Amino acid sequence: MGSSNSHPNSVDAQTESAPGLYRIESASNDSDPPSNQHRIQSPPLKSNFNEMLNNPRSSPVEQNNTTSQRFYRISISTFNLLELVDGYLNEPIVSLEEALEPVGRTIIDLPTYIEEAKTKCHYPSEHGLSRDESAAIYIYTMALKEKTFFDHFQEAWISRSRSTMKPWVKYIRLFRSALDKLPRAEDEVWQGMANDVMLEKILTSKSPFLYSCLSSCSPWNSEVVDYLQKNVSKNLMIVGYKSVNGRSVTGYTADQMDEVIIWPGVKLTPKHYVIVKETSSIIVHLVRQAGKLSCHIFMHFSVY
Template sequence: MGSGCCGGNRTVVQPKTNPDVYRTKSPPITRKPETKLTRNKSPPIMRDNSTMERFLKPIITTTNPLKLIDGYLHEPVVSLEEALQPFDGQIDQLSYHIKEAKAKCHYPSEHNLTHDESAAIYIYTMKWDNKCVYDRLQEAWKSEDRSKVKPWFKYLRLFKSAFDKLPDAKKEVWQGTLFDERLIEKLSSKSSTIYSSMGSCLPSSNEVKDYLEKHDSTKIILIGYESVHGKSIVGNTANPWNEHILFPGAKLGVTSYKVIDANDSLTIHFRGLPNTPEPAVRNITPRIEKHFICANHHHNRSFIMQYLIALETNILYFPMNAITKQI
């Protein structure tokens, strides 16, 4: 009996358990919405059409710009940051663009420009939204107000230090503009001496002419400058143009002029004169490249008589309002 009791097959029954009784439930995880990282975009640099505008602003003035900056050479050559410090808060995002100029300028330089000198040239050629360094400086020149130009003395001193190290312009350089009666009045004046202000030029008149004609400018003036101590800044700029710079203060004389199309567009050639004490009359005789005739015979005769008088007296003067047609 005992063996029958112990020798039978046994079935082990596992106790039933509820696993949820022993499981610790974690609180639900609440995920925060993903935050997308946004990169700070560089302020946009304007395209070529905007940078081309600097070659369409004639730098001719009857006020000697050297009088506006008299004493600037006594300023020390400082860093670009210090040179432009007076305009902190006045020029949009200036500190950013100073850093960009220092990062992108041509340095080391084969012309031995320092880092700050190279950056001073580079930032002058940069164009961005609102008013950039070039725009603000041009406003100061145009004001002909020494008090508005004086804050630029340190920058101009740094710029001039770089300018003097750059290669000279090898040939005539060019600007252009829409036909401007006020400009013609300046050139027609017997008494006013003409000077160059600070500005940018191109070595090809065709580049300027083509741009103006493509933008519906039917009557234009092309202006050439020769022997005005211009400098090439090619390779030192923020734009692709073959840019040349004229520093202010060159005394100018007209050497020749001509009508170039049926719309009475003009080409005027200037040559730099020695910076001697101002004479009573200017002493470069303009050279006639073409013969002109006016629809009004009386006006044409008046023009010829005035031109002959100019030849005899060596007065650099030409009555532009008498020129209307080309033979």
């Protein structure tokens, strides 16, 4: 987790901001899981997936906006964002109130939302989460008065600033403790957005320094494609992650959606992708690289 001198974008101890973050979005220590009860068994990439992209729908799809904000953005960094919170695992695990007290001034009515999260969260937990751990996941998925909690959290990461991230360290420790107790998502999970030239260039750059950011995924590729085609664009980038140590938070979210969370710092290695000729949509598959948490991306320019 410490910074590496060999990394061209490593954070110097005297440097406040870490360069190299690319976060593109649409307009709109490993432990064995204690239970398989909530493990997501999503289907593999379906044979008709390319057909879905070839034949875009037209009617809008009704879907919770907070879910849209989490699933329909793709976050990739040329810098390991965990270096911004180096040492967070040494923090004690505290209550949700104490964990979020340092960010209280930036979120209106935060104590009210914390109380709601602790009241409505999935507890008792069959996976052994404490009430505070379960509530840490619940509040992550809540819609607040002005924007979602997720948006506040993401803005801190995007800042690339150690000082901006510092108030979040206690929450990050609690959140990580909660996720570590949940089942791994063994099957491929999905994100998507309108296609973006900058992101495409990043993925084809063969840079040895591509990392995941904290992100939420859907276990259903059809859900992602349907929503984006009907509400955002016909020209899409669909990304699948497999074997990146994602954790299933299904049953623990405020909106009761099937969801998998990927931790930042998963190293990504481009492999190949597929272009769907009719809509110029791109399908990208990310997988864990041997030895480190990494990614394998379908990156061979096949045209259907």
